[in-house]
Amino acid sequence: MAYKYETVAADIRAMVASSLSPHQAIPSERELEATHGVSRLTIRHAIATLIDEGLLYNVHGSGTFVGSPTLFSKTPKLTSFTEDMKSRGHEASSRLLTMSREPASTETAHALGIPAGTECARLRRLRLADGEPIAVEDVRVPGPLLDIEEFTSTSSLYEVLADAGHEVYRAEQEIKAIALDEEAAHLLRVPLGTPALGVSRVSSDRRGRSIEYAFTLYRADRYTFQLAVTREA
Ligand code: GLP
Structure with a gap:
């Protein structure tokens, strides 16, 4: 009761x-x-x-x-965008911006721990919560792990990867403040220069193999990160 x-x-x-x-x-x-x-x-x-x-x-x-209507969560779990929005009470959807296969740049290669020039799948998506644009996401998945022919705007990347035997288990993230450029501001339907939270994530599976290098720009007026911290070792 x-x-x-x-x-x-x-x-x-x-x-x-x-x-x-x-x-x-x-x-x-x-x-x-x-x-x-x-x-x-x-x-x-x-x-x-x-x-x-x-x-x-x-x-x-x-x-x-x-309070102001940010999408709020206190659980610092490793989640996909789809799961993250669900836990905050919103329905996630996506719009595919571009989908390609391209050689890894030095930056991507360094992040993923693969030789520069290795072919990667690249997905750029607009991510929405209840139909409202919340984030612009640019993801690289190394080698043959992701079959882009099968990927659609309703797919969850983490589900597709898990179904193919590449379950995301751990990630390292870096969060920094960024002023939105013209393209991102237009996609997110906010004025140029609006602050955003830029999140870089390198994810790996249980065996420590890199699965994705993602950069997500979240509208700072609609999305917050909360972390529980403790003094325990
Ligand atoms: C979040 C992460 C991304 C990840 C994405 C997968 O947005 N920041 O690194 O690629 O979730 O989301 P989904 O499985 O909903 O496509």
């Missing part, structure tokens, strides 16, 4: 989704206490949970407000 605070939190979540805009105040603790017939402590617990989730934020002395 759900705790009372969870029921209240679910009600507030529904209220935010149906009738409140970002940065609008939610009803006061006193009002929520009256409408829900629960204690002030329960209301505070529910609000604290939603603040922790990033749905609400508090301004000392002014009240509690609806």
Whole structure:
């Protein structure tokens, strides 16, 4: 059975989704206490949970407000775009921009640990969440691992690779701030120079073989990364 605070939190979540805009105040603790017939402590617990989730934020002395609509997740798991969007409550889709086979550049070869000039499959895709463009992605997969003839705009790269026996197991990532250039800004339907999170990922399988070198540009106004950190070794 759900705790009372969870029921209240679910009600507030529904209220935010149906009738409140970002940065609008939610009803006061006193009002929520009256409408829900629960204690002030329960209301505070529910609000604290939603603040922790990033749905609400508090301004000392002014009240509690609806946060900006970033796609929020606290789980730093290795996921595909499709899985990542699903876990955030959104439906992923893609538009294929280009698909080719080309020799690895020095940079790609270095990232993947393969000789420069090795043929790689290259996919450039626009990634969408509930039909809204969220990211532009440029991925290289070495050698024959990916059959691009079979790849379509509805394919999940990680599923296709896993089906072919190349399951992504581990990845090294680097995240940096980037101002969107004209092409990416146009694709993402935002003004030129809008900030983005540029994520480079080199993924490998369980045996440590490189599977992909990807560069994804996420709209910084719609996507955040959250990492849990601890002092433990
Ligand atoms: C994320 C990663 C990419 C990866 C992609 C696969 O966006 N940053 O490195 O290629 O997921 O996503 P999907 O399996 O949905 O095609």
